[in-house]
Structure formats: C-alpha cells, structure tokens
Amino acid sequence: MSDPHPLMTLQRWMQSVITNPRGISAGIDNAAARQWIDVASDDVEQVIGRSQKRTSIERLQVYGNAYFARLVECMREQFPALCETLGQELFDGFALDYLDKRPSTSYTLSRLADRFVPHLETTRPAAESAAPGWADFLIDLASFEWSVAQTFDAPGTEQSGVITPDDLAQVSPDDWPQTRLIAAPCLRLHAYRFPVNAYFSDFRAGRPLSIPPAAATWLALSRREYIVRRIPLDESEFLLLQSLLAGQSVGAAIEAAAEQSADFDAFARNLPHWFQRFAGEGFFTKLVKP
Amino acid sequence: MTAARLGHQNLGLGVGLRSVHFGHILQHWPAVDWFEIISENYIDTQGRPRYVLDQIAERYPLVMHGVSLSIGSTDPLDFEYLAKLKRLAGEIDARWISDHLCWTGVAGRNSHDLLPIPYNEESLAHVVARIKTVQEFLERPLVLEDPSSYVTFAASTMTEWEFLSAMANEADCGLLLDVNNVYVSGVNHDFDPAEYVRGVPHERIVQFHLAGHTNMGDYCIDTHDAAVIDPVWRLYQLAHELTGGASTLLEWDANIPPFDVMHAEVLKARGHITAQGGESPEPITTKSADAPAPHPLHFVTPEIE
Ligand SMILES: [Fe+2]
Numbered sequence: 368m369s370d371p372h373p374l375m376t377l378q379r380w381m382q383s384v385i386t387n388p389r390g391i392s393a394g395i396d397n398a399a400a401r402q403w404i405d406v407a408s409d410d411v412e413q414v415i416g417r418s419q420k421r422t423s424i425e426r427l428q429v430y431g432n433a434y435f436a437r438l439v440e441c442m443r444e445q446f447p448a449l450c451e452t453l454g455q456e457l458f459d460g461f462a463l464d465y466l467d468k469r470p471s472t473s474y475t476l477s478r479l480a481d482r483f484v485p486h487l488e489t490t491r492p493a494a495e496s497a498a499p500g501w502a503d504f505l506i507d508l509a510s511f512e513w514s515v516a517q518t519f520d521a522p523g524t525e526q527s528g529v530i531t532p533d534d535l536a537q538v539s540p541d542d543w544p545q546t547r548l549i550a551a552p553c554l555r556l557h558a559y560r561f562p563v564n565a566y567f568s569d570f571r572a573g574r575p576l577s578i579p580p581a582a583a584t585w586l587a588l589s590r591r592e593y594i595v596r597r598i599p600l601d602e603s604e605f606l607l608l609q610s611l612l613a614g615q616s617v618g619a620a621i622e623a624a625a626e627q628s629a630d631f632d633a634f635a636r637n638l639p640h641w642f643q644r645f646a647g648e649g650f651f652t653k654l655v656k657p
Numbered sequence: 658m659t660a661a662r663l664g665h666q667n668l669g670l671g672v673g674l675r676s677v678h679f680g681h682i683l684q685h686w687p688a689v690d691w692f693e694i695i696s697e698n699y700i701d702t703q704g705r706p707r708y709v710l711d712q713i714a715e716r717y718p719l720v721m722h723g724v725s726l727s728i729g730s731t732d733p734l735d736f737e738y739l740a741k742l743k744r745l746a747g748e749i750d751a752r753w754i755s756d757h758l759c760w761t762g763v764a765g766r767n768s769h770d771l772l773p774i775p776y777n778e779e780s781l782a783h784v785v786a787r788i789k790t791v792q793e794f795l796e797r798p799l800v801l802e803d804p805s806s807y808v809t810f811a812a813s814t815m816t817e818w819e820f821l822s823a824m825a826n827e828a829d830c831g832l833l834l835d836v837n838n839v840y841v842s843g844v845n846h847d848f849d850p851a852e853y854v855r856g857v858p859h860e861r862i863v864q865f866h867l868a869g870h871t872n873m874g875d876y877c878i879d880t881h882d883a884a885v886i887d888p889v890w891r892l893y894q895l896a897h898e899l900t901g902g903a904s905t906l907l908e909w910d911a912n913i914p915p916f917d918v919m920h921a922e923v924l925k926a927r928g929h930i931t932a933q934g935g936e937s938p939e940p941i942t943t944k945s946a947d948a949p950a951p952h953p954l955h956f957v958t959p960e961i962e
Contacts (some may be wrong), residue, residue, distance in 0.1 A: 373812065374780050375731035376773075378763040386768065416809040419847045420875035426845075428876065429807035434768055441769075444958050471767045474725035475697045477957070479769075519959030520702040571961075581674045593705030595961040 380414070385430040388467050392424060394431070397412045433557040438466050439477065445480050448570040449505065452578070464490070477520065484510045499560040499581040507559045511567060511586075514557060518588045518595045521553040525593060529649035535642055538654065544618025547656030548611050553590045554650050556600070556608055560582065564597050593651055598648055603628045604641055608650070616657075617642075659860045661901055663798055663831045665753060668718050668904035670923045672916075674689065675909070676957050679709045681916040686716060689920055693906045696723040696754070698957050700741040706957055714749040720864070720904070721746055722833075725767070726756035728787050728801065730776040732763050736794065743795050750932060753863060755800035755833045758784070758821065775810035776820035780825070788828035800831035801864045805838040805870075805879035806847035809846050817842065818856035825861045834903075836892040841877040850892055859900045867923065868908040869894060882911035884922055890929045897930045 370376050380403035387394030392408040406413055408424065413422040442462040443450045450458040456532055468490075469482045487509055491502040529551060539547055562584045574582055585605035587598040600608070608625050610620035621638065628634040645651065669690030673684075676698070681687070692713060699710050713719070725738060746754055759771040761811030774780045792799050803821060823825075825832050834857060835851075843850035885893075885907070893905075907923035 372731065374774065374783055375763070377775065377810070377812065378731055378760055381772065382763050382766065382768060385770075385772075386766075412811070414811055418809075418845060418876070421806070426808045426876075429771060429876070430768075430772065433770055437769060471762075471769060472765050473767060474735060474761075475701060476769060477697075477701065480803075500669045517960055519961075520704045520706075522703040526709065591962075592702065593708055593960070595959055597962065609895055 376403050377414070381427075381430075384427060386433050386470065387431070388435070388463060391427045391431050393442040395424075422469075435463060435466065438471070439463060441476050441479055442466075442483070445516060446483075446509055448512060448527055448567050449508050449518060451570060452505070452508065452576060461487070477516070480513055480516075480611050484513055501578055503579050503581070504563075507561050507563045507590045508566065511557070511559065511563045514555060514588055515595050515597075518555060518590055521590065523553045523590045523593065524551045524649055525591075527652055530646055530651040530654055532643045532646040535646050538656065542656050544616060544621075546617050547614065548617065548651040549653035549655065550608075550612045551589060551650055551652050553588075554612070555588050556605060556612065557586045557588065558605065559586065564599055567597075587648070587650070589648065589650065596648070603634050603637070604645075607641065608645065659858075661860050662903050663800075663861060665831070665863050665904070666718075667902050668720075668752065670926055671718075671720075671906045672919050672923055673722075673906060673908045673910070674710075674713065676706060677913050677914055678841065678916045678919075679705070679798065682713065683709065685916075687916060687920060689717065691718040691720065691752075691904065691906075693720045693722045693908075695710065696721045696742055697725055698740075699744050702957075705960060710749060712826075713862065719749050719751050720906075721749075721751040721754045723754065724769075724771065725761060726791070727759070727761040727767075728756060728791065728799075729758060729772075729784055730760035730763055731783070732765065734787060734790060739791065739858050740785065746795070747799075753800050753831065754795060754797065755802060755864065757802045757804045757830075758824070759804045760957050771804045773804060773806040773808065773810075773811040776817055777812055777814040781820060781823055782926055784824055785828045788824070788830050792828070797872050798830050799828075800833050801825075802833035802866065803838050803842070805835070805841040805845075805877075807876065807878075816848070816853075816856070818853045822856065822858050825858055830861070831863040831885055832861045833864045833866060834862050834896055834947040835868070836896055837866065837868040837870055837889050838879060840889045840892055841870050841879045844877045850888075851895060854896050855899065862896070862900045862903050864903055865896060865905045866872075866908055867905065867926070880911055881908050885925070890925070890931075893926065894929050902930070 374441055374480050380400050383400040384391060384394035387397060395408040395411055411423045417423045417428055428489055465483055465486045471479050471576055487506050494500060495650045514581050521650060560583060562582050563585060564586050566579055572580055585600040585602055589596050589598065604625055607620055607624040610623045625631060625634055671691035671693060672689055674692040674694045699707055742754060757771045760774060761770060762768045788799055803817060821832060839850045839853050867885050868881045869885055871878045871880045905926050907919060910918050
C-alpha cells in the first residue's frame with residue numbers, strides 16, 4: 368500500500384534521524400525512525416541522495432551536527448555563569464540531556480530554556496543531607512540567569528513612568544495604611560538558598576569563582592532604561608514587598624511582614640527608609656488611595 | 658502580467674539589523690538604505706530590542722524576515738505566531754514579510770533549522786495551499802527565500818528552481834533570491850548556480866540576500882560569518898541584470914564585524930552592478946572536523962547592570 372502522507376512521513380523520519388544524540392547512522396537504524404521509513408543506514412540512498420563527493424550519511428550529518436551545536440550554543444549564551452561554573456564540557460552535557468529529553472516546541476529560541484530549571488530539579492542527584500548542596504547551588508544559579516532574561520523582555524515602566532519617593536511622601540498619614548501600591552510589571556522577587564547574585568557579580572567582574580557556602584538571600588529583579596537591575600533585599604524587605612505585590616494594602620503588608628520579622632525594633636526603625644528605597648528603585652507604577 | 662518586484666520598491670542596499678549594532682545605530686544614524694529584522698527577535702519582547710526597533714522604524718524602511726514560519730511542514734500553521742507577525746508588521750510599517758521555503762520541525766517540535774523539502778507535485782500542492790492561507794491571513798503577499806541545503810531527496814522530481822517557479826506562480830507570492838544560498842546549494846548538490854538564477858521568475862524577485870559562507874572542501878556551509886566571495890558577486894550581477902535590480906541585503910550572523918565594515922560590504926554591490934569593478938576576498942577553504950554551525954542562530958542576550 369502506498370503512503371497517503373509521504374511528506375509527513377519523510378519529515379518525521381528526518382527529524383528523528385537528525386536529532387538522535389548518538390548520530391545519523393544510529394538514528395536511521397533506530398526504531399523511532401524506522402516506524403516512519405523502514406530503511407537501514409546502508410540503504411539510506413533510497414531516501415537521501417548522495418552528491419558527487421559526499422555520501423547520504425555525511426550529508427545528513429550536517430543537520431545532525433548543526434542541531435545540537437546551535438541549540439547548545441544558545442544555552443551557553445543564556446546561562447553564561449552556569450557554563451563557566453561547570454566548565455563547557457560538563458555544561459554541554461547538561462544542555463544535551465535537556466535538549467534530548469525536552470526538545471524545543473516554541474517558534475522562538477528565547478523560550479528554548481524555559482523548562483531547563485524544572486529539568487535540573489527532576490534530574491538532580493538525591494540530596495546527601497538536609498542542608499543545601501552543590502546541586503541546589505547550580506539550580507539556584509540557573510534559575511537566576513533564566514529570570515534575568517525574562518525581566519529583560521518583560522513589559523517595563525520606561526514609557527509609563529513610576530511612583531517617586533516624593534509621590535509617596537505626599538500621601539497623608541491617614542490614607543497611608545489603606546493605600547495600595549501597584550508594582551512595576553517587570554518587578555520579580557526571588558529567594559535563593561545561596562548568594563547567587565553576589566556570585567554573579569564576581570563572574571561578571573572576572574573574579575575567581577568558587578561555589579559559596581549556603582546562605583539564604585533575597586533579590587528583586589527589575590528594569591530601568593531597558594537594562595536589567597539586580598537589587599539585593601534583606602528578608603524583611605522581601606516579605607514586605609511580597610505582600611504588596613500580592614495586592615495587600617500598605618498597612619496589611621507591614622503587619623504581615625512585621626509578624627514574620629525576627630527583630631521587630633529594627634523592622635520598625637527601617638520601615639520608612641524601605642518605602643523610600645523601593646520607590647527610588649522604581650518598583651511601583653501607581654498609588655491607589657482608599 | 659506581474660509587475661516587476663511584485664510592485665515593491667527597490668529599497669537599495671541594506672543590512673541585517675543585529676543587536677550588537679544597536680548602540681552604533683542609535684548614536685550615528687548611519688546612511689544605510691534600509692534594514693531587515695529577524696522577526697522572532699522582536700515579536701515577543703517588550704524590552705530594549707523593541708524600543709530600539711521603534712526608533713529605527715521612524716528613520717529607515719524595514720523588512721521583516723522570519724525563520725519560524727515552517728511553510729513546508731506538515732504540522733498545522735501557527736496562527737498565534739502569524740498574528741504576532743501581522744501585528745508587528747503594522748506597527749513598524751514593514752514593507753514586506755519574508756521567510757524560507759523550508760520546514761523547521763514536525764510533531765510539535767522545532768529544530769530551529771531550515772530543513773529542505775523534496776521537490777515534487779505533492780509538496781508543491783502542500784506548500785502552495787499553505788502560502789495562500791498565510792497570505793489571506795496576513796493580507797499581503799508572502800516573500801519566500803531559497804534555503805541553502807545539504808541534502809537532496811530521492812523523492813524529488815524537479816529542480817529547486819523549477820519548484821520555486823511553480824510555487825511562486827501558483828501561490829502568487831514573491832521570492833527572496835539569496836544568491837549565496839544558490840551558490841552553496843550548487844556546490845552541495847552539483848548544479849550550475851547560473852542556470853538556477855536564470856530559471857526563476859525574475860518579475861517575482863522582491864529582494865536579494867548576500868552573505869558569506871564556509872567552504873569545507875567538498876561542500877559548503879552557509880555560516881553568514883564572512884565577506885561575500887567573487888563567484889557569489891558574479892551571480893548577484895547576473896541576477897541584477899535579469900531582474901532590473903531589487904532591494905539587496907547583506908546578512909552577517911556570526912563573527913559580526915563593526916557596523917561600518919558590514920555596511921561597506923554591501924556597498925560593494927554598487928561596483929558589481931555598474932561595471933566589472935568591485936573587489937572581494939579569495940574564497941577561504943576550511944578543512945576541519947569541527948564544522949561550524951550554519952545559521953540561523955538568533956538569540957538576543959539580555960543586558961544587565
Ligand atoms: Fe538568506
């Protein structure tokens with residue numbers, strides 16, 4: 368019986384062949400390809416022509432090489448600090464495993480790494496103790512680098528403008544607790560098990576790198592003038608912002624953060640300064656008074 | 658009768674817009690005739706690439722060139738993607754929208770490569786029907802480029818130029834003739850590139866591409882990482898004569914030189930179309946086990962403070 372969809376069959380066969388990590392011949396002989404076109408690698412000229420100088424296998428190899436080379440290079444560019452930390456060979460191994468297990472389904476390369484952090488989380492070695500280990504550091508670092516790219520392309524405040532510290536100062540004390548602050552659409556809060564932001568600064572400055580000891584850190588990623596900004600936070604600031612971003616009023620957010628704060632006096636002392644700092648960083652786009 | 662260039666203007670000599678040149682362009686507003694963008698690098702971002710593009714759109718004619726349409730695929734067309742193309746084209750007043758005669762993946766996957774299709778009646782009918790659907794959706798003719806390729810199919814029953822001609826005439830679309838791709842594929846598939854250039858419908862050629870490639874000895878890889886070589890300039894000259902001229906664009910995607918060097922490269926086209934003049938480097942032959950990747954590799958790295 369003749370194939371009713373020869374083009375579809377050919378495409379499924381060719382994709383299976385050129386994306387096989389064990390190479391073209393193995394790909395042709397693999398069951399995944401043979402379910403579409405049942406041809407052995409020795410007979411592949413029945414499908415792919417040879418040229419005067421090159422065999423069909425050699426010709427297909429160009430696509431096989433390019434597939435992995437192109438996508439691994441893209442991953443290296445998206446995770447430069449992780450690549451430097453692991454060394455290129457090891458990083459490429461992680462990237463190849465990811466591309467093999469979770470191949471791209473998006474029309475854009477900027478979504479290529481979207482499932483990389485979840486992939487690392489599911490394939491990580493079992494933890495040796497309750498304390499965060501090197502695998503957690505690598506996952507934190509990958510997560511940080513991925514988040515930076517999301518912030519770069521996110522909707523920003525460059526055109527819409529932001530609430531300034533002066534705008535905040537003009538809210539009457541009576542209105543303040545009931546006021547809501549609308550966050551910039553590019554603002555994201557992150558909690559890490561390792562000081563990845565400081566580590567990334569070392570990487571950027573070309574300083575020698577070594578995996579730091581575990582220490583909880585908090586970070587805001589935002590954008591100004593189209594450049595991604597990294598703003599380290601302490602735990603109280605993080606909790607306060609988290610409540611504000613969740614839509615709570617200033618008063619309710621302060622209350623929630625104060626409850627979880629270890630040093631209440633310091634919290635109360637720093638509070639006015641924090642709001643000024645947040646506004647100075649352009650974290651808010653709108654004030655909604657009661 | 659079909660109007661020359663499907664009625665499109667000859668925009669002159671342009672270069673591909675690359676993010677490494679953003680700073681230079683915003684500072685100097687160089688006297689380049691027009692820019693071509695990689696559509697995928699702008700349809701989703703709301704950050705700096707789009708901000709820069711909007712400023713460039715105010716000063717230069719722009720053309721959108723995509724790598725993800727996958728017109729030859731047997732997967733369904735991606736209308737969400739097409740809607741994004743259409744929207745951006747309206748916002749930046751793109752003169753036309755182009756992509757490649759290829760497929761990029763199947764079964765929901767994307768190889769991010771420009772893969773060739775067999776040239777026969779079945780694939781012709783398939784591609785023509787899809788071009789018509791896309792043109793109806795975009796409300797404008799599509800412009801499709803000849804891909805550089807590295808394999809041929811036993812199932813092919815016609816040459817690439819015969820296929821392109823039938824496709825363009827039946828679907829009533831435009832062509833982007835990449836003369837470097839014609840040269841690369843000619844080496845890889847043992848055909849005469851001049852016969853190819855003579856064989857396509859010249860009035861449908863809206864645009865030319867020029868680029869450099871890597872000669873591996875017994876085949877060529879379309880790397881877009883170097884200057885244009887003499888045999889490619891000669892093909893360009895021939896194509897220019899046959900078409901009466903069309904918008905010409907230089908692509909450079911790896912080892913991207915400073916903007917002025919890239920611009921100077923495309924300006925050499927003047928010498929090649931006015932006289933025998935012009936100069937270009939000797940072809941460099943690489944023989945290496947570590948073959949470079951062909952384009953397209955289009956990933957914009959984020960800028961961080
Ligand atoms: Fe091209």
